[in-house]
Amino acid sequence: MAVRVPETAINLRRIANLAQTIQSHALSFFYLSSPDLLLGMDSKPSERNILGLMKDHPKLARDGVALRRLGQEIVEILSGKRLNSSWIVPGGVNAPLTEDARDKIRTRIPEAMSIAQQTLDWYKTVLEKYREEIRTFANFPSLFMSLVTPNGELEYYHGRLRVVDSTGTIVDDQLDPTLYPNYIGESVLPYSYLKAPYYKSRGFPKGVYRVGPLARLNVIDRTGTPRAEEEWVEYRTLRRQAILSNFHNHYARLIEVLYSIERIQQLLEDPNITSTRVRVTAGANTAEGVGVTEAPRGTLIHHYKTNDDGLITWVNLIVATGHNNLAMNHGVLQVAKHFINNGQPITEGILNRVEAVIRTFDPCLSCSTHAIGKMPLDIRIIDNNGQVVSQLKRD
Amino acid sequence: MHSVLIIGIGNTLRRDDGVGIVAAQNLSKAVGDPQIRIICCQQLTPDLAKDVSEADRVIMIDADQENGPGKVTVQEIMPGNHALNSFTHDLEPEMLLVCARELYGKSPDAFLVTGTGESFGFGEGLSRLATSALPEILRRVIDLAQIE
Numbered sequence: 001m002a003v004r005v006p007e008t009a010i011n012l013r014r015i016a017n018l019a020q021t022i023q024s025h026a027l028s029f030f031y032l033s034s035p036d037l038l039l040g041m042d043s044k045p046s047e048r049n050i051l052g053l054m055k056d057h058p059k060l061a062r063d064g065v066a067l068r069r070l071g072q073e074i075v076e077i078l079s080g081k082r083l084n085s086s087w088i089v090p091g092g093v094n095a096p097l098t099e100d101a102r103d104k105i106r107t108r109i110p111e112a113m114s115i116a117q118q119t120l121d122w123y124k125t126v127l128e129k130y131r132e133e134i135r136t137f138a139n140f141p142s143l144f145m146s147l148v149t150p151n152g153e154l155e156y157y158h159g160r161l162r163v164v165d166s167t168g169t170i171v172d173d174q175l176d177p178t179l180y181p182n183y184i185g186e187s188v189l190p191y192s193y194l195k196a197p198y199y200k201s202r203g204f205p206k207g208v209y210r211v212g213p214l215a216r217l218n219v220i221d222r223t224g225t226p227r228a229e230e231e232w233v234e235y236r237t238l239r240r241q242a243i244l245s246n247f248h249n250h251y252a253r254l255i256e257v258l259y260s261i262e263r264i265q266q267l268l269e270d271p272n273i274t275s276t277r278v279r280v281t282a283g284a285n286t287a288e289g290v291g292v293t294e295a296p297r298g299t300l301i302h303h304y305k306t307n308d309d310g311l312i313t314w315v316n317l318i319v320a321t322g323h324n325n326l327a328m329n330h331g332v333l334q335v336a337k338h339f340i341n342n343g344q345p346i347t348e349g350i351l352n353r354v355e356a357v358i359r360t361f362d363p364c365l366s367c368s369t370h371a372i373g374k375m376p377l378d379i380r381i382i383d384n385n386g387q388v389v390s391q392l393k394r395d
Numbered sequence: 396m397h398s399v400l401i402i403g404i405g406n407t408l409r410r411d412d413g414v415g416i417v418a419a420q421n422l423s424k425a426v427g428d429p430q431i432r433i434i435c436c437q438q439l440t441p442d443l444a445k446d447v448s449e450a451d452r453v454i455m456i457d458a459d460q461e462n463g464p465g466k467v468t469v470q471e472i473m474p475g476n477h478a479l480n481s482f483t484h485d486l487e488p489e490m491l492l493v494c495a496r497e498l499y500g501k502s503p504d505a506f507l508v509t510g511t512g513e514s515f516g517f518g519e520g521l522s523r524l525a526t527s528a529l530p531e532i533l534r535r536v537i538d539l540a541q542i543e
């Protein structure tokens with residue numbers, strides 16, 4: 001509509017996005033990935049899930065539930081619904097935040113902060129156990145892309161794009177996200193329904209880039225909140241240059257949870273957050289619009305064209321799972337090459353590592369790779385002549 | 396005084412799949428008892444375990460495809476003791492009770508009230524048949540909740 005959204009509405013949208021990040025990261029880490037970490041990559045799939053976690057590590061499972069509930073409840077307090085809310089509307093949001101609602105969210109912050117910090121502290125103590133996975137889980141040079149603030153801090157909404165390479169050097173900075181077709185190409189793979197975006201200046205397929213928590217913590221100069229900043233500085237000691245192993249997405253996700261809680265707290269402290277001026281209205285002034293945010297899984301691009309009545313006539317979406325497509329394929333190949341050895345049988349643990357590397361990206365299909373003992377998977381080893389020499393299939 | 400949690404389950408964008416949600420929404424408007432809490436969700440997830448553990452009785456309302464169009468059934472639910480085929484996004488009612496018991500030490504009385512629909516395609520609004528089942532669903536839920 002080409003209108004200027006009120007600042008309060010922008011900040012309320014930011015809070016909703018950060019709350020969504022908390023709940024989504026809690027789902028990814030506690031429900032989907034921590035069973036691998038706590039019960040073991042080689043444990044039985046029927047036990048390696050959230051229910052197994054509840055039996056063996058009930059406190060961690062309760063913490064995961066609590067963080068996820070917090071994120072969901074904040075979204076519900078703001079918008080009236082946990083899912084598919086129509087609260088965020090063109091021109092702002094359709095209801096302001098009341099003082100009571102603000103205070104209700106504030107009371108939940110200390111517990112959430114405590115859980116996030118404790119989980120980070122615990123995670124850092126177990127990281128050493130996963131050296132082999134860290135070395136092989138999509139650990140390769142690539143570009144990394146994310147929104148940032150003008151001074152290089154984390155930004156999930158209303159930011160500009162920055163791209164860094166595997167040495168951590170900034171390739172492009174403060175790019176206008178609405179001009180994404182100028183620097184992101186979209187190729188098609190013959191074996192996949194998912195398109196394969198690439199960074200145009202590097203060409204296809206060399207222009208493979210990653211988005212999401214790992215990328216965000218690689219591209220920034222600082223986080224923008226005190227406790228997350230301390231954790232980020234420590235995290236960055238893992239490697240002098242950009243951190244390449246996708247296994248560290250778990251670590252990055254936990255730092256982002258801490259950041260999101262702190263940032264929500266900061267935004268709630270703004271006296272204008274309860275302002276009732278939260279929406280401007282106008283007609284359809286422009287026939288084309290691009291919106292770019294950092295979703296929990298990474299950069300999310302929505303591009304629409306409309307007719308004179310404001311009805312959509314053309315759509316292009318690049319979602320985080322799409323951005324990461326080439327990198328996910330590369331990661332699966334790397335894990336398979338490392339863990340599958342000539343002549344050795346393919347074990348359940350190997351199958352799980354192939355799933356687990358996908359889970360580090362937390363794609364849309366993350367949960368579908370973690371059905372309780374029911375993830376269908378077919379691994380075939382094919383020789384130079386295209387003959388299948390070994391196969392392990394789980395229906 | 397006992398506390399009752401009513402959970403409407405379903406997807407209102409898949410026609411009759413939303414019958415549990417519509418029933419729960421109707422109850423929200425009609426029930427003013429502070430001991431009765433009503434929530435809606437697209438599917439059961441472990442996040443609901445705490446709410447479940449805090450109730451003395453849980454009544455879940457969901458759509459059914461099996462029992463003949465328009466039929467309403469009530470089933471008592473017990474905690475499952477085996478891993479069901481289930482996603483972490485989408486628990487069976489029995490497993491939600493297990494989550495409540497394992498995490499918070501309490502699994503309350505639980506019932507599942509279902510209304511069988513006939514139209515589960517994309518779209519909003521219940522079919523005539525599912526709409527006609529609503530009064531019976533509400534009556535059964537109110538009986539179970541002992542709502543006067």
